[in-house]
Amino acid sequence: MACCWFTTFLASLLVVVYTSTCACAISTTPFSSTQIKFWSENVQNKMPTPILKKLSPLTQNDCDLYTNNNVKFSADSRFCSMAKLSCGSAVLESSLRPDHALAAAYSNAYGQVISSNIQLALDQKNADPFSFFRINSTLKINGNPVHIPNLKDSLPGRAFLPPQIASKIPLNIKDITRLFPAGAATKQTIEKTLYYCNAAAIKGEVKSCPKSLEEMIDFSKSALGGNRLISLTSKSTQGSNTQLTINNLKKFNADKIVACHEAFLPFAAYFCHSLPSTSLYSVDLVEPKTGAPVNTLVAICHMDTSAWPENHVAFKILKLRPGQGEACHWFTQLDLAWILHTE
Template sequence: MGVDVSWRIILCALLVLLFAEDSSAREITRIRWTEVDDDTHGQQHNPEIPDLQQLSKDNHLPIKHKGSQKHAHAHLSSHMDHMDPSDKIFFTIKDLKVGNAIPIYFSHRDPSTSPHLISREEANSIPFSLAKLPYLLEFFSLSKESPQAKAMEYTLTQCEARPMEGETKFCATSLESMLDFAQATFGMDTQVKALTTNHLRKSVAPLQNYTLLEEPKEIVAPKMIGCHTMPYPYVVYYCHSQEGGNRLFEISLGGEHGGRVQATGVCHMDTSKWDPDNPSFRVLKIKPGTAPVCHIFPADNIVWVPLIS
């Protein structure tokens, strides 16, 4: 789904549309994450605690550890040799045909339950640095061994890692800073379109076959920016633009168990610089650079493209 807007009105529109809630709930010190033990029981009963391995695959992000520059979709651990159902997020550009069925995994993360957007002034008043993690944990009243602390460390590590070759990246801690990055990428006077994935009718089954109900609509754009939500006490978007050619589509999907999705999907046309261990290659049974890799953006992501007159 796309929205055509100017820079002047886009800030107001997104403040309403993206995670808008009562202003009293926006106080960032009233963090909604609750302390739980870092075990399976706690993870199952607290949806606010992110599964970092799943998050990386849902958002198609680079997994960057200290001393490592592995590219997107790599696992945080390598002990799983079997096919994880949540790996079913990749498909090929040849699959984009009306009536074709594609197995797709959609996370149950609900954008309406995400932390809240904060202003640039609020964001700038709080350090956003891995070196300041001890201070931040104290600021948000989190123990250093908690799942929340691990999630914050993960996000700060991703944001501070150098970009891969051909990538321009920025972690936006406020809507204003995200728009600044888009302006710097597309040009100060460029109007933009914001694209998202919308679940028109939800399904309880995260993995199911989705049939293409209509001919995919290609969004022709010279550049695109993908902004992915990251686990943090307030909203942080990992925004990046990558060279190598991308084709963007709006796709209408109908699930075999009743799900209906108006999705935004992208096909990365050049994967020659990707990590060979990227699970997309295992799922699609291809090698880096031999074929495009496509995926759907999760519902809490935003894709920015410039409007072409």
């Protein structure tokens, strides 16, 4: 009886076509426990709290019913709520701000046009002038105060989908808007993300748009050529839009780095890439007058910008041309840098 009730309940959340009978053994274990286990098996340090909040609230049985019974998936508003997704018209075009770290990740497509009707929202005239910086002018211990840009979350909260479901979602606008309710503004933001995801890689770049936590970890392992991952991110959003002083600086000894930046799809998703000649830093920031600790941020510096498009906003801010110098930017607490554990 309970089994049949559950099948009826799930049918109200998904558009389904069942060809097999209901199995009576139901697992109510949250899939988040599987995601935590996968992380612990592949990553040497603990999962950051902002990522913990993105774990799936679905149960393993929800996933099994979909994957094992070949369910035709379509997310209605009730399923979006249950899975902690962002569907409908809740996302505004301003979600992908020009000063967001995502702009740096999208260097290979920056300033181009997605279609005849949609111009990239990363408008240079509105870009935060502190989004990008140079090493020698900024990363100095006890130097002049550093203006920190806005590091606060700009995208709506969304959970990761279990990989059994995420793997069945193609990265194209037709299928995603067919599977997930989307208003006009949401659709345009999704289309921008997909444009970046599907754009050709620049010289030396390895890139991917993981649709699940597991895909992100697997891509990082493949791109780095090893299994013992370390995940790095900024501690918090404290100090956003203020001037702080650096009192400690650590450069990571990493031959390869994978940078993953939060991107917008109805579910939690990332734009990940690895570029050659990249340096990674951990930066302790304090109040200039009192020396009180404020935050620890991750900074990434792309040392070779020769393959970047000339109209990349970093060149306008830094007053450089491609290949004339490095471009650095800060990570938010939802961006992740991956390196290999070397000890």
